[in-house]
Amino acid sequence: xxxxxxxxxxxxxxxxxxxxxxxxxxxxxxxxxxxxxxxxxxxxxxxxxxxxxxxxxxxxxxxxxxxxxxxxxxxxxxxxxxxxxxxxxxxxxxxxxxxxxxxxxxxxxxxxxxxxxxxxxxxxxxxxxxxxxxxxxxxxxxxxxxxxxxxxxxxxxxxxxxxxxxxxxxxxxxxxxxxxxxxxxxxxxxxxxxxxxxxxxxxxxxxxxxxxxxxxxxxxxxxxxxxxxxxxxxxxxxxxxxxxxxxxxxxxxxxxxxxxxx
Amino acid sequence: xxxxxxxxxxxxxxxxxxxxxxxxxxxxxxxxxxxxxxxxxxxxxxxxxxxxxxxxxxxxxxxxxxxxxxxxxxxxxxxxxxxxxxxxxxxxxxxxxxxxxxxxxxxxxxxxxxxxxxxxxxxxxxxxxxxxxxxxxxxxxxxxxxxxxxxxxxxxxxxxxxxxxxxxxxxxxxxxxxxxxxxxxx
Numbered sequence: 001x002x003x004x005x006x007x008x009x010x011x012x013x014x015x016x017x018x019x020x021x022x023x024x025x026x027x028x029x030x031x032x033x034x035x036x037x038x039x040x041x042x043x044x045x046x047x048x049x050x051x052x053x054x055x056x057x058x059x060x061x062x063x064x065x066x067x068x069x070x071x072x073x074x075x076x077x078x079x080x081x082x083x084x085x086x087x088x089x090x091x092x093x094x095x096x097x098x099x100x101x102x103x104x105x106x107x108x109x110x111x112x113x114x115x116x117x118x119x120x121x122x123x124x125x126x127x128x129x130x131x132x133x134x135x136x137x138x139x140x141x142x143x144x145x146x147x148x149x150x151x152x153x154x155x156x157x158x159x160x161x162x163x164x165x166x167x168x169x170x171x172x173x174x175x176x177x178x179x180x181x182x183x184x185x186x187x188x189x190x191x192x193x194x195x196x197x198x199x200x201x202x203x204x205x206x207x208x209x210x211x212x213x214x215x216x217x218x219x220x221x222x223x224x225x226x227x228x229x230x231x232x233x234x235x236x237x238x239x240x241x242x243x244x245x246x247x248x249x250x251x252x253x254x255x256x257x258x259x260x261x262x
Numbered sequence: 263x264x265x266x267x268x269x270x271x272x273x274x275x276x277x278x279x280x281x282x283x284x285x286x287x288x289x290x291x292x293x294x295x296x297x298x299x300x301x302x303x304x305x306x307x308x309x310x311x312x313x314x315x316x317x318x319x320x321x322x323x324x325x326x327x328x329x330x331x332x333x334x335x336x337x338x339x340x341x342x343x344x345x346x347x348x349x350x351x352x353x354x355x356x357x358x359x360x361x362x363x364x365x366x367x368x369x370x371x372x373x374x375x376x377x378x379x380x381x382x383x384x385x386x387x388x389x390x391x392x393x394x395x396x397x398x399x400x401x402x403x404x405x406x407x408x409x410x411x412x413x414x415x416x417x418x419x420x421x422x423x424x425x426x427x428x429x430x431x432x433x434x435x436x437x438x439x440x441x442x443x444x445x446x447x448x
Contacts, residue, residue, distance in 0.1 A: 016415070019433075021415050045378075045379035046379045046441060047437055049380070049383045050382050051437075053390055054390065054394070054405065054440075055410070057387055057410070059295050062294060067290060070287065070312065073316055073319050129344065132347060133340065136343050139423060139424055182324075
């Protein structure tokens with residue numbers, strides 16, 4: 001069993017050893033190396049000590065009251081619509097009062113607050129929160145490729161449908177890849193494009209036949225992002241981004257042209 | 263939505279309440295621990311977990327069996343970030359630019375103040391808690407999922423939708439940052 005010569009890779013193996021993630025052969029080889037190499041052994045001891053210390057941190061108690069409250073969700077979930085506790089009810093009231101006070105200067109913040117409070121189930125809000133989540137996630141895509149011949153089959157294989165996925169790199173919008181979003185309880189394909197430092201998420205929900213075509217421009221702001229919605233052929237599209245509206249409109253036009261050209 | 267959970271109940275011969283108590287209730291402690299570290303506060307963690315459990319109840323139909331704990335923790339993680347985005351957007355370290363994070367971690371790696379194992383073992387819980395709270399979220403969540411929740415590398419990779427190698431390098435960096443922090447607080 002050859003151990004990697006790169007110190008960074010060896011470091012990763014040390015962590016994997018402490019975490020019990022190595023196979024027997026690699027474990028054996030690494031343990032032999034530890035005997036010969038005191039510096040590596042010290043690092044190993046350090047990792048193990050750190051892990052023990054983190055494991056021994058006090059865990060939050062599951063109080064009887066909390067356990068009962070959660071158990072009650074399984075029986076009468078609508079009861080949970082009320083605030084979780086006096087503590088959070090007070091916080092909610094305080095947040096509301098604060099929002100009212102700063103309306104004049106923080107209109108967009110208030111809009112976002114109102115949207116997330118009042119319309120959590122609307123499709124636009126769901127698209128916005130999925131976009132926000134993707135900005136937080138380690139990778140905004142599940143399949144990373146600028147090649148539509150990779151992205152389309154990947155989506156097809158997972159959920160049996162895939163929108164056109166043209167690479168618009170020559171127009172300044174490069175295709176990063178795709179992922180599957182679950183919106184309104186249905187898996188839908190999402191494409192991710194990058195324009196300068198901004199990500200654009202394009203969610204494509206299959207049309208159910210009732211709406212033939214919605215012109216582009218049925219847009220609004222959702223969760224502080226720009227959002228443009230339109231329908232072409234089999235899909236209703238939602239393009240969302242933190243970039244400015246003009247750029248997003250430009251993207252939508254170019255996407256529609258490229259998709260129509262096939 | 264309760265209707266959907268009931269549909270599943272018909273298939274499995276169990277009420278959704280029974281399924282909920284089998285799938286969700288055994289993992290409340292893990293759920294609270296994860297939410298506590300991601301939100302940074304034990305009181306908020308209860309609210310977040312309650313919200314997550316309600317989502318879990320509504321989404322019981324999407325739970326296809328398998329690792330119930332990892333399934334619930336995924337929901338708790340999403341609820342934690344949604345809660346942070348709503349209440350403390352500035353606390354979130356976005357992963358918009360991973361290069362920044364790499365630079366940050368590289369600084370810690372070269373920090374000369376890395377303490378010996380014995381010193382780490384003696385570090386008091388408060389210092390360690392502070393050090394964990396200072397970790398950027400992408401590192402913190404991997405550390406907590408591994409060392410507090412006890413998930414395996416593969417489970418974490420599946421949950422975060424990142425390659426196994428990313429989980430390993432983030433965990434390594436998270437621990438390097440922690441060790442450096444403990445060394446600096448001597």
